[in-house]
Amino acid sequence: MKLNPLEDRVVVKPQEAEAKTAGGIVLPDSAKEKPLMGKVISVGPGKMLDSGNRGAMSVKKNDVVLYGKYGGSDVEVDGVEYKILRESEILGIVEK
Numbered sequence: 001m002k003l004n005p006l007e008d009r010v011v012v013k014p015q016e017a018e019a020k021t022a023g024g025i026v027l028p029d030s031a032k033e034k035p036l037m038g039k040v041i042s043v044g045p046g047k048m049l050d051s052g053n054r055g056a057m058s059v060k061k062n063d064v065v066l067y068g069k070y071g072g073s074d075v076e077v078d079g080v081e082y083k084i085l086r087e088s089e090i091l092g093i094v095e096k
Helices: none
Strands: 009-014 037-043 064-067 073-077 080-086 090-094
Touching: 009 064
Parallel strands: none
Antiparallel strands: 009 037, 009 080, 037 064, 064 090, 073 080
């Protein structure tokens, strides 16, 4: 199934939480923090402006982005977890 967002929404696949700390301590599932970074899977067409044109999106497919801890909506499609965010909820793009 393909998930196409509307307006200025973005579908993000969150990265897996770290299983080990920097010091090598293995973390149990209950101690892992929610990931705040993910890969953009799909991007909507952009928000409709008062002029009747669509606003350009700042992110594109395959970008790695940072987002707020409580932002967006969690959805599950075909057993895979995704997060749907508005473009304004994305804090930044990670450059490699």
